[in-house]
Amino acid sequence: MxxxxxxxxxxxxxxxxxxxxxxxxxxxxxxxxxxxxxxxxxxxxxxxxxxxxxxxxxxxxxxxxxxxxxxxxxxxxxxxxxxxxxxxxxxxxxxxxxxxxxxxxxxxxxxxxxxxxxxxxxxxxxxxxxxxxxxxxxxxxxxxxxxxxxxxxxxxxxxxxxxxxxxxxxxxxxxxxxxxxxxxxxxxxxxxxxxxxxxxxxxxxxxxYLAGRTQARKSATPASEHAAVVAAARGAVRSLRPGVRYLLGPGGTMAEVARELGVAKTPLGVDVVLDGAVVRAAASESELLDEIAAGPARAVVSVIGGQGFLLGRGNQQLSARVLRALGPDPLVAVAPEQKLIDLGGRPLLVDTGDAAVDARLAGFVRVITSAATTSIYPVTAPDAEASDPEGEGHAP
Amino acid sequence: MSLPLAPKPAIRRFHQASWDEPVIFELSTPGERGVFVTPIEPGVRDAVGDVVAALPAGLRRATPPALPELGQMRVLKHYLRLSQENLGADLNVDIGQGTCTMKYSPKINDQLIGTPQLTAMHPLQDPADAQGVLEIVWSLERMLAEISGMDQVSLHTQGGSAAIWANIAMIRAYHEANGEGEQRREVITTIFSHPSNAAAAKAAGYEVITIFPDAEGYPDLAALKAALSPRTAAIMVTNPEDTGIYNPAIKQWVDAAHEVGALAAYDQANANGILGITRARDAGFDVCHFNLHKTFSTPHACGGPGAGANAVSAALAPFLPGPRVVREVAADGAVRFDLRDTDARSIGSVAPFHGVIPNIVRAYSWIMALGAEGLLAAAEIAVLNNNYLLAKVLEIPGASAPYAAGRRRIEQVRYSWQELFEDTGISSEEIGIRMTDFGMHYWTSHHPYVVPQPFTLEPTESYSKAEIDEYVAVLAEVAREARETPEVVRTAPHNQTVHHTHHDDLDDPERWAITWRAYQRKYFGAGTPASAAEPAETAA
Structure with a gap:
């Protein structure tokens, strides 16, 4: 009905x-x-x-x-x-x-x-x-x-x-x-x-979805569009190592990562996964810090929305303090290639509210786009873009 | 005084033939035959015996094959009708299939490969009886070595992607031979390189890293440097990329790869605009390949078989696929060509026998007809045609050429209808379908679309100014329709044999059917086609 x-x-x-x-x-x-x-x-x-x-x-x-x-x-x-x-x-x-x-x-x-x-x-x-x-x-x-x-x-x-x-x-x-x-x-x-x-x-x-009926078609078919998300999720799961706590951020791609892992995911929360099982769901910043203190950990994040934010939009639990605690290589970034293409050449963005952390994350990030496939993609902090306010570029 | 002729309209009026032709299996009549084979003479039969019985049981069919049964003339009409329902390469202005390099393949080359000297050859023939063919293979290898600047060439591979596969297979063998096979697990390519580079590297077990263009649309050297490491096995790049943009920092790319001990592989599928102008080896590349079926006369894809040519530096030469053709000069000065097995370091045989001989002969004939000056002229005219086309297309409201704004391109351009799409809601795919109503071929891009609403045009050196103008006029007409009568475009094609095809079935293993038997099985639950149920009559 x-x-x-x-x-x-x-x-x-x-x-x-x-x-x-x-x-x-x-x-x-x-x-x-x-x-x-x-x-x-x-x-x-x-x-x-x-x-x-x-x-x-x-x-x-x-x-x-x-x-x-x-x-x-x-x-x-x-x-x-x-x-x-x-x-x-x-x-x-x-x-x-x-x-x-x-x-x-x-x-x-x-x-x-x-x-x-x-x-x-x-x-x-x-x-x-x-x-x-x-x-x-x-x-x-x-x-x-x-x-x-x-x-x-x-x-x-x-x-x-x-x-x-x-x-x-x-x-x-x-x-x-x-x-x-x-x-x-x-x-x-x-x-x-x-x-x-x-x-x-x-x-x-x-x-x-049906061919050509939801938004302008960018992939060969809507099914391949979905397959691209699944492939990115599989690529991410393939890169996970035993004994490491993974802080799974929110978003559609991350939901697919959870599906591939066979774990339940809170849609908007950050869930901590260790050796294929959720050890903490919808964790707060302080809970995340506790988990990180318990052993090696990395945050798994995707590109949120058309703006290209990796951090700072919808996943604020992954705060500057959390990122600092995660150490020198804090992120596993995951996104189907189309999400990068949709940025139209604009860089990925990080905005943790801490200029020093943002500066450390800026440069190039390795984004897992499929099984055994990554892209090296530029990242900047919006503050660093102050001279170039993003007034025009927000494609729906 | 000339006869008064009614002037032709500016835009060609066209309508595709429509024969409503059944699938050939549906035409089958049990017992109908094209040729009745003469019965074997009793004397011969007695002398030879039952030849079929001599075959191993595993090679003998228990039941006859389910083939359609038709007379010769019906088969001829069937395929001629189907051919009229196609937009063949020799009928349309075929510049809309960019990156495929749909250049004219001179008919003399086809005539040469149709001669008994070639058609009657067998690949297992003794080399002593195949001196002419082997000499052509050897000579073409030397010509391609000269064109690329490389030391040695193999013509073994049977297509562009197969050649890319051979590239990465040689790279893998090279690193393994140097004890770095375990360490070097990554291959770097660009988003605008042909996707087979990423695919072949992945198939060879490598992790693939793709690089996006920089702010100006050129391959991003800073991103490359961020990606390179002692884990890098190779960079595999197309240049010019499918945007028609030549990487101005290509030497720095190769140098940066070499600095970390990686090899540099050059996909020269887009070589049509650089023949005689730049050479892969001069930029430092270790490996490259050509698509003979694009750059050197032979028709592409459904127009004929593909053929690859792998060219390498001396350091990579031991890894080339084989067996190789060698040229020997005897003490008395007599020249003899022979086949030599490759050594243990070679990646071995990547295809049966000695490559696609008809394409090798076409390429040889094409190069010999043009000479070095002719190759350069072909490249220059291809570039000139492309930049003329670029200027004309950019005059059409709503069309653009993203990246490297205001700069010229090499031999093709990936354009965008994004502005037209935003104004009218008409997509590039819809424009492509409408183009066929004017008898014109049109192609968007590989997926995923990096350029929004893309279309890719490559005029090559073959097309005249009149034909390029005609193509642009049709493009402009369809763009005008998109604004003024969008329903005409949206509901196209109107002058074609078939209307829209339904893509959803192609995503569904339960419903896709690429053979007649699969169609019968999936849609009608049939085990085998009706014609197979009747025992076919065996000749004689």
Whole structure:
């Protein structure tokens, strides 16, 4: 069963040049500037594609959704039948909805049996959906927000609809589409408005894929894109040595490393692995320092987001103190080659908050990109880049 | 007074033939034959006996092969129809398949290899009866030694990647012979070198380190120096890279490798623009290879078989694959060519017999026809054509040539449609498909795409200005369509035999089917094709 949740106010700040739509003040200002709400329109485009694809078949899919503007209206407008399982508190979706409403709606949709949750919005909406998604359902973004750094959005509303239709068709045939664990990133809009872009990793969610339907295709096929992540993870696992504590950082690639190791991984935490077993999950900075004191240790990190941060975004537990304690060769860096390519020639970044530690890490880092394959890639600290503020280069 | 002819449109109107031709197995009629073999005369049969029974039981089939059964004319029509559904190298302006060096292969060279003097030869023939062929092999080796500056050459390998494999196999043997096999476990290459360099090194058991370009788009010398160590076995680089950029610090790259005791291997698949201009050995390289099927006349890939040539310095010569052709001069001055087994240090035989003789003859004929001056002229015209094409492509709004901005390129360019993609949502792959509607071939890039929305063009020396202009005009037309009528591009091809293919099946072992039998098995649960169920009639 597919489900839909719409963040009605998503994207409202974009046309007004407000770098996002978070916060009531921004929303009011955007409305005052004459912004149109486009989330409903884009969600309708997606669902119309689902309707068109299923028109030829026997049954039109019922779409599990939230009342009013949070989905029901769009489902009807697209000519499909809604099954309303959630109402935004006291408003029936008629007034302004909040982030908590989106999270609660996502949870209700999954509880009602949704296997794929379509959501219309941007990175903020993705964050809220991820918080309510649980572990059993997949999700797919209908691009309608201002910020879309997270690789969880289809290339267009129609592409999202085509994927959803394929999901329905596969379910009816007793199959399922492949999914890939993708990162939910968001930037603090207040900082973005003062030209400081620091996307952080908030969660991961399983996203279905089909040739050419999720983002611009860079690999030969989506399957080979996934295979590249698996290969990088295998390369990393192959390099691990017995008797060494490995501090596994967060992120999609690290989740794959954990899968290859056969250990459970907290999506956003730093987990300590010794000889193939987790000895400390979601460790704090001081817990990490305790582990490092117990024997040889290294941090295993991946590239977070489009900015290319190895350290300092989403893995702040790996602090300057931790890195100092790790000794002269503190990092095992892992990333599929595509992540380096996507940097478009920009260096990897480290920002531990300690200039001396950052300076020591700067230079070149050896990044494991596949089994028996590494890249030597430049690393700098953003402070060292002060003369070249990164205003332009943040590809979603 | 000339006849009034209607002028042709600026852009060629084209439509691919479509024959709706079945798979040849579906055409099979039990018992139909192309040739009925004459029965064996009783006298011969009595004298020879049952020749099949003389074969070991393990080599004899229990059941006849499941082959299609067709008359000669039906086979001829079948393959001619299929050939019309292709964009053949001799039909289209084939500059869109960059890095493959789709140059014209003069037909005289094909005629030479079709003569009985070659087709009737057998590789196990006594060298005394194969003096001409052996002399061609020996002479071509000497020519390629001169072209590369290297000491010795082997023509054993049967393709570019096989030659790269031979390069790393020789490097491995060299280090092992020097007692450094265990120590030197890493090979360094660049992201824009042909991926077979990384693949071959990995297959040979090495850890591979790739280097990204520096800020200006040149291979990053500082990164190389950070990667080099006493563990380095070799650097393996293509130059010019597939971007068409010639590494201006290539000598420093080689020197830096030598300083740590590593060897330097040069992938010269892109040699078409440097013949007679630079030589691998002059830059200090220890090993290099050519793709005869790119640089020296022979058609590439499906246009014909590949052939590699490995050239090495004197220090690496003992490791060349063999057996080798040797030239001996007798006391009376008589010259004789012979085959000599290699010594224990050689990496041995990397292919059956003596290499791909037809390609060796084509390359020999091509070089002999051009001479040293002709080779230089070919390289210069290839570079001139490429830079003319570069200037014309950059006039198309939305096209760019990332890296080394404003600089000229050698023999090819990896362009980008990123700007057009951002404006229109039309991807490079979609443009490539639309190009076929105009009868033009087009290629993006190896994966993963390093240049965003890439396309790679290589005009070689073969194409005229008129043909390059025609190709650019079609590119510009498709780019215009992407802006003005994007649905036309998005739904292309419109003038082709087949429409879009579905790629998902190619990722799924349950569904991919690259043979008729696999297709029947996976999609219809059939054990063997229908024609095999009927016992085939054995001739005579």
């Amino acid at each position: 597919i489900a839909l949740v719409v963040n009605p106010i998503a994207g409202v700040g974009g046309p007004a040049g407000l770098a996002g739509s978070d916060g009531a003040a921004v929303q009011e200002r955007a409305e005052a500037l004459g912004s149109r709400r486009r989330a409903a329109e884009r969600a309708r485009l997606a669902l119309e594609t689902v309707a068109a694809r299923s028109a030829a078949g026997a049954s039109r899919p019922v779409v599990i959704t939230a009342a009013g503007a949070m989905g029901e209206d769009v489902v009807r407008a697209a000519g499909l039948e809604p099954r309303v399982v959630f109402r935004a508190s006291s408003r029936d979706g008629a007034g302004e909805t909040t982030a908590a409403d989106t999270t609660a709606a996502a949870r209700a949709l999954v509880d009602a049996g949704a296997s794929l949750v379509l959501f219309a919005g941007g990175d903020g909406t993705a964050r809220d959906v991820a918080a309510g998604l649980g572990t059993d359902a997949a999700a797919l973004g209908i691009p309608a927000g201002v910020k879309m750094y997270s690789p969880v959005f289809a290339v267009s509303p129609r592409a999202a609809g085509a994927l959803a239709a394929a999901w329905v068709a596969a379910s009816e045939a007793g199959r399922s589409l492949p999914v890939q664990e993708r990162e939910v990133l968001d930037v603090d809009e207040a900082q973005l408005r003062v030209a400081r872009v620091e996307p952080r990793l908030y969660a991961t969610m399983p996203v279905p």
